[in-house]
Amino acid sequence: MFYSIPPAMQARMQELEARDARERALGLPTAQRLRQVAPDTGRFLALMAAAAPAGTYVEIGTSGGYSTLWIALGARSQGRKVVTFEIDPQKVHLARETFHLAQVEDVVTVIEGDALAHLPALAQIAFCFLDAEKDLYAPCYDLVVPRLCPGGWLIADNVISHREVLQSLVDRALADPRVDALVLPLDRGLLLCRKG
Numbered sequence: 001m002f003y004s005i006p007p008a009m010q011a012r013m014q015e016l017e018a019r020d021a022r023e024r025a026l027g028l029p030t031a032q033r034l035r036q037v038a039p040d041t042g043r044f045l046a047l048m049a050a051a052a053p054a055g056t057y058v059e060i061g062t063s064g065g066y067s068t069l070w071i072a073l074g075a076r077s078q079g080r081k082v083v084t085f086e087i088d089p090q091k092v093h094l095a096r097e098t099f100h101l102a103q104v105e106d107v108v109t110v111i112e113g114d115a116l117a118h119l120p121a122l123a124q125i126a127f128c129f130l131d132a133e134k135d136l137y138a139p140c141y142d143l144v145v146p147r148l149c150p151g152g153w154l155i156a157d158n159v160i161s162h163r164e165v166l167q168s169l170v171d172r173a174l175a176d177p178r179v180d181a182l183v184l185p186l187d188r189g190l191l192l193c194r195k196g
């Protein structure tokens with residue numbers, strides 16, 4: 001999979017990595033930055049997406065579509081599709097450009113709007129990547145976990161970098177008998193939850 005990333009996808013990934021690094025170096029305000037996952041987290045998401053069971057693949061927080069590209073890489077290897085939610089119209093515009101240039105429009109659908117309004121309509125979630133504002137994590141967790149299919153994954157980013165605000169949710173997940181949960185200290189810290 002990593003040795004056969006299509007050139008168009010690879011080129012857009014590199015472009016977004018450079019832009020994200022530039023924005024961080026300049027210290028731009030949060031709302032103006034892509035705030036995307038680190039490349040190794042992207043590779044991890046691709047591996048998990050390739051290994052997830054059949055069902056709905058969803059992402060909460062698209063930004064410019066960088067993490068979505070990694071998820072799409074894994075999903076496409078299994079013939080699956082991805083739905084990704086983004087509330088900021090400018091980010092949606094950028095993400096659509098990403099999916100067009102990377103030639104993944106057959107795999108990815110971006111939906112503009114509040115993910116919280118759309119999650120109740122989903123069922124049989126096999127893979128969910130949660131990477132939005134931190135006050136959304138608990139309500140998203142409560143909507144996603146009951147909708148996970150057996151063996152389905154919920155993966156949330158930033159649980160170490162934002163430990164102060166996310167620790168109570170992490171503690172809840174670690175004690176939740178509906179899922180097997182673990183914190184993986186990769187990059188900014190990932191919470192992994194697998195439905196039993």
Ligand SMILES: C[S@@+](CC[C@H](N)C(=O)[O-])C[C@H]1O[C@@H](n2cnc3c(N)ncnc32)[C@H](O)[C@@H]1O
Binds near residue numbers: 064086114132
């Ligand atoms: C950390 S960024 C996502 C980065 C992206 N996952 C990546 O790695 O390339 C978080 C994104 O969540 C979006 N967001 C915030 N609240 C949202 C909501 N209620 N529904 C959907 N997206 C939301 C923000 O606009 C922002 O673009």
